[in-house]
Structures are given as structure tokens and as C-alpha cells.
Amino acid sequence: MKTRVAVFALLIVAMLLTACQPGAAGGGTIKIAILAPLSGPVPTFGVSTRDGALLAIEEANAKGGVLGKKIEAVVADSQCTPDPAVNAANKVIEQDKVHYIVGEVCSSASIPISEIAEKNKVIQISPTSTNPTVTLNADGTTKKYVFRACFIDPFQGTVMAKFALSKGYKTAFIMFDQGNDYVRGLAEFFEKAFSEAGGQIVGKESYTKTDTDFSAILTKVAESKAEVLFLPDYYNIVNLVGAQAKEKGVTAVMMGGDGWDSADLDVKAADGGFYSNHYDAADTRPIVQSWVANYQKKYNSVPDALATLAYDATNLLLAGIAKAGVDDTDKVAAAMETLNFEAVSGNVTFDKQHNPIKSAVVIAVKDGKKTFTASVAP
Ligand code: PHE
Numbered sequence: 001m002k003t004r005v006a007v008f009a010l011l012i013v014a015m016l017l018t019a020c021q022p023g024a025a026g027g028g029t030i031k032i033a034i035l036a037p038l039s040g041p042v043p044t045f046g047v048s049t050r051d052g053a054l055l056a057i058e059e060a061n062a063k064g065g066v067l068g069k070k071i072e073a074v075v076a077d078s079q080c081t082p083d084p085a086v087n088a089a090n091k092v093i094e095q096d097k098v099h100y101i102v103g104e105v106c107s108s109a110s111i112p113i114s115e116i117a118e119k120n121k122v123i124q125i126s127p128t129s130t131n132p133t134v135t136l137n138a139d140g141t142t143k144k145y146v147f148r149a150c151f152i153d154p155f156q157g158t159v160m161a162k163f164a165l166s167k168g169y170k171t172a173f174i175m176f177d178q179g180n181d182y183v184r185g186l187a188e189f190f191e192k193a194f195s196e197a198g199g200q201i202v203g204k205e206s207y208t209k210t211d212t213d214f215s216a217i218l219t220k221v222a223e224s225k226a227e228v229l230f231l232p233d234y235y236n237i238v239n240l241v242g243a244q245a246k247e248k249g250v251t252a253v254m255m256g257g258d259g260w261d262s263a264d265l266d267v268k269a270a271d272g273g274f275y276s277n278h279y280d281a282a283d284t285r286p287i288v289q290s291w292v293a294n295y296q297k298k299y300n301s302v303p304d305a306l307a308t309l310a311y312d313a314t315n316l317l318l319a320g321i322a323k324a325g326v327d328d329t330d331k332v333a334a335a336m337e338t339l340n341f342e343a344v345s346g347n348v349t350f351d352k353q354h355n356p357i358k359s360a361v362v363i364a365v366k367d368g369k370k371t372f373t374a375s376v377a378p
Pocket of ligand 1: 045105106107108128129130131182258259260261305306
């Protein structure tokens with residue numbers, strides 16, 4: 001009798017353990033966490049990301065969900081900042097028991113989230129974090145559970161370096177936030193590509209995220225006579241620096257990366273500038289045009305790159321889950337590696353480091369408008 005009770009107890013324990021595994025089908029829904037900076041320095045990034053991901057989930061649910069289950073979104077505010085990002089990731093994993101995370105936008109937030117995801121065997125797909133280390137361990141190996149839907153900064157830095165040189169500019173001054181993984185990385189990749197292709201870096205100055213007065217650095221920019229001021233920061237900083245540069249009469253052409261992409265970019269402050277980005281809403285491919293129309297119908301605005309990549313990232317994840325055929329993150333990670341998926345921002349297959357190989361576009365800011373100028377393939 002005793003042994004029968006013991007065997008029975010063991011069986012129950014085994015069943016409970018299985019039920020707690022990420023692979024076990026639990027309940028009638030599949031939960032996907034959306035970690036986005038809804039507050040903090042760059043709220044337009046968060047709102048667009050949430051809205052793009054939610055639209056993908058809504059469309060998928062209208063077609064029956066995934067694995068025959070309804071998809072449930074769990075939205076958390078990760079603020080584009082490491083500590084709130086860690087708290088949000090722990091909360092959705094521990095309390096909401098999600099197996100899947102779409103997010104974050106900012107590399108400095110995605111990197112700590114990726115470590116938590118990896119430890120918990122939770123799949124993370126960042127729509128827009130471009131720093132290489134998001135998907136890489138310290139030893140250079142690939143994080144098994146971490147993917148992204150965007151190109152990476154060595155490519156983006158090279159695109160802008162070559163673009164600057166193609167316009168005949170041979171000298172550049174770089175300004176960067178030392179504490180921001182994305183900004184610091186992109187500054188370095190631009191510097192390397194620009195000098196290797198024959199350009200000259202005539203100055204490089206760092207600042208911190210709390211700085212609001214850039215006049216000392218901008219004086220140096222003016223004195224250096226640089227033709228290009230490379231400022232690979234987010235729109236909130238570009239707005240400040242751009243306005244002060246104009247006030248000071250700095251003539252260097254401002255250039256930057258995807259971080260400029262926001263409805264709140266001050267087009268007066270950034271006038272005359274150029275930035276690289278992931279997609280262009282005027283792209284005539286049918287998949288782009290139907291996406292833009294659907295998004296506009298729902299949210300009454302044209303989707304920016306953040307919304308588009310969040311939509312793509314969510315669909316990539318859903319395609320991975322569907323291909324795996326089971327809610328088991330080991331199997332989903334393996335299935336993701338073999339996807340060949342037509343996303344709005346371009347066709348996606350993942351390389352060995354879980355990065356898609358995709359083209360970039362260069363956007364010009366001129367007279368209040370943001371206009372597509374070039375598309376650059378890897
Ligand atoms: N690439 C930026 C980062 O890694 C985030 C970003 C992407 C911002 C696209 C705007 C548009 O931090």
C-alpha cells in the first residue's frame with residue numbers, strides 16, 4: 001500500500017513538473033508579451049511597437065489563432081531602460097507565465113531582457129534592437145532563444161558611411177551617448193566604415209543621457225569644419241542637438257540611424273539631415289501597401305518602422321510556433337532558424353546569429369518632409 005501511495009505521489013509530482021515546462025500546453029491560449037517603452041525618453045517607439053504587435057495578434061486571432069489556440073497579448077512598459085526592462089521581463093515570465101516575448105525596441109533594454117529570456121528558455125524576438133550583442137553571448141556564441149526582425153548596426157553604420165561619402169563628404173564629427181549601447185555601437189561602426197572607405201573623422205565627443213546643453217561640443221563641431229555631424233541617437237536627443245546646432249550656425253550635415261524615426265522628430269531641428277531606416281511606407285510592394293492601409297484604418301496614422309517591425313516580429317514568432325506545431329520553446333527556436341518568411345520590411349531568413357539579412361533605406365529630412373532617398377542592400 002505504501003509503495004502504491006508513493007508511486008501515485010511520484011506520478012502527481014511528475015505531472016505537475018511537466019505542466020510547468022515551457023513545452024506543456026497550458027490552457028486555451030498562447031500568451032505573447034509585448035515589452036515596449038510606453039513611457040520614458042522615447043514613448044513614440046513604445047506606442048508604435050505595441051500597436052504593430054497588437055494588430056498582428058488581432059489578425060492572427062481572426063484567422064483562428066495559432067496551434068488552434070487564441071493568442072493573448074500581455075503588454076508591459078519597459079521604458080527603453082535596463083532596470084524597468086528587467087522588471088518587466090521578470091514580471092511577464094514569472095507572473096504571466098509567458099513563453100514568448102516581442103521586444104524591446106532599445107538595445108540597452110533588449111540586452112538585459114535577452115539574458116533573462118535565455119535563462120528561462122523563453123523566446124525573445126526584438127523587432128528593432130540593432131546592436132549585435134542582443135543575440136550573442138559574451139563568448140560570441142548565439143543565444144539559443146533570442147532573435148530579431150531587423151538588420152544590425154555594423155550594416156547600418158556602413159550604409160550611412162558610404163552614403164555620406166557618395167554625397168562627396170569626406171570629413172565627419174561624431175557625437176554619441178557613452179551610456180547607450182545602441183548609440184555607442186553605431187558611432188563605432190560608422191567611424192570604422194567611414195575611415196576604411198577613405199573618409200576622415202575630425203572629432204568625436206561623448207555626452208550623457210541627462211545632458212541638455214550641447215553648446216561646448218557644438219563649438220568644437222563648428223571649429224572642426226566637419227562636413228558631416230554623425231549623431232546616431234534617438235529622436236529626443238536629435239531634436240535638442242539639432243535645434244542648438246542650427247542656433248549656433250553649425251553647417252555640418254546631420255546624419256544618424258533608425259533612432260531618428262519618430263512622428264515626434266522635430267523636422268525643423270533635423271532639417272537637411274539624413275538617416276537610415278528599415279522600411280519606407282511609400283514602397284509600392286503590395287504587402288507594404290496593404291499593411292499601410294490596414295494600419296491606417298485601425299490607428300489613423302501611417303505606420304513607422306517601429307510599428308512595421310513589431311508587426312513583422314510578431315508574425316515571425318507566430319510562424320515559428322506554427323511551424324514547430326507545439327508550444328515548446330526548444331522546438332520553436334529550432335523552427336525559427338529554418339523560416340523563410342515574407343515580412344513587410346523584406347524577406348526574412350535568419351543567419352547563424354539569428355539576424356535577418358535585409359536592406360536599409362536612407363531618408364532625407366527636408367522642408368518638413370521625410371523622403372526616401374536610397375535603398376541599400378547588404
Ligand atoms: N535600433 C535602435 C536600438 O537598437 C532602436 C530603434 C529602431 C529606434 C528603429 C527607432 C527605430 O536601440
